[in-house]
Amino acid sequence: MKIIVLGPPGSGKGTQAVRLGKYCRVPHISTGDILRQLVKGKTFLAKRVKSYMNSGKLVPDRIIVDIVSGRLAEKDAKKGFVLDGFPRNLNQAEILEKLAMVKDKPKVFNLKASDKTLVKRISGRRVCGSCRANYHVEYNPSKIMEKCANCGGSLYQRDDDKPQAIRNRLKVYKKESRPLVRYYAKKKMLVSINGEKTEKEVFSSLIKHLKK
Numbered sequence: 001m002k003i004i005v006l007g008p009p010g011s012g013k014g015t016q017a018v019r020l021g022k023y024c025r026v027p028h029i030s031t032g033d034i035l036r037q038l039v040k041g042k043t044f045l046a047k048r049v050k051s052y053m054n055s056g057k058l059v060p061d062r063i064i065v066d067i068v069s070g071r072l073a074e075k076d077a078k079k080g081f082v083l084d085g086f087p088r089n090l091n092q093a094e095i096l097e098k099l100a101m102v103k104d105k106p107k108v109f110n111l112k113a114s115d116k117t118l119v120k121r122i123s124g125r126r127v128c129g130s131c132r133a134n135y136h137v138e139y140n141p142s143k144i145m146e147k148c149a150n151c152g153g154s155l156y157q158r159d160d161d162k163p164q165a166i167r168n169r170l171k172v173y174k175k176e177s178r179p180l181v182r183y184y185a186k187k188k189m190l191v192s193i194n195g196e197k198t199e200k201e202v203f204s205s206l207i208k209h210l211k212k
C-alpha cells in the first residue's frame with residue numbers, strides 16, 4: 001500500500017497520514033519529522049540542513065529527495081508507506097516517480113478545505129511554553145483557562161499561527177501544490193477528499209477510497 005497525502009496546513013494531513021499508516025501497517029514517513037530529527041545530529045548533512053532552516057530558506061529538493069529515498073530504501077518501507085510532506089512540488093514528484101521503489105502507482109489523496117476553515121483551525125492552536133503540549137481553543141481546549149492542563153505552564157500562539165502568517169503560508173502552499181495536483185490528476189492517481197469534515201469522517205472517506 002503506497003499512499004501520498006497532500007493538503008494545506010490545517011487540513012489535517014499529518015493526523016490522517018499517521019492514522020493511515022497505522023491502519024495499513026506501513027510506516028508513516030513525514031519529511032518534517034525526519035528533518036527535525038536529523039538536525040539534532042552532528043553530521044555534515046545535519047549542519048547543511050540546519051543552515052537552510054535557520055536562515056528561513058527551504059531545504060533544496062536535491063537534499064530532500066536524498067533523505068526520502070534513503071528512508072524509502074529501508075526494510076520496513078518495502079511493503080508500502082504513507083508519505084506526508086513529500087513530494088512538495090512538481091520537481092520532487094518527478095524524481096519520486098523515477099525512484100525504483102515506486103514501481104506501482106501510489107494513491108494520492110488531496111485533502112481540501114476552504115481558506116476560512118484553515119485559518120480558523122490554525123489560528124486556534126495554542127502551545128504550552130513549558131512542556132510543548134498542543135491545544136486548540138475550540139477543538140481541544142485546556143481544562144484550565146489559558147494554562148496548560150499537564151503542567152500549569154502558560155499557553156501561547158506561535159507567530160506562524162497568526163492569521164496574516166497563515167495566509168502567507170497558504171499562498172506559498174497553493175503556488176507549489178497547484179502543478180503537483182494537476183500532475184497527479186492527469187495521471188489519474190488523485191483522489192480529492194473533503195477535509196472540511198471531522199477527523200473521523202475524513203478518515204472513513206479515506207478508507208472507503210482505499211478499498212476501491
Ligand SMILES: [Zn+2]
Nearest residue numbers: 128131148151
Ligand atoms: Zn505544559
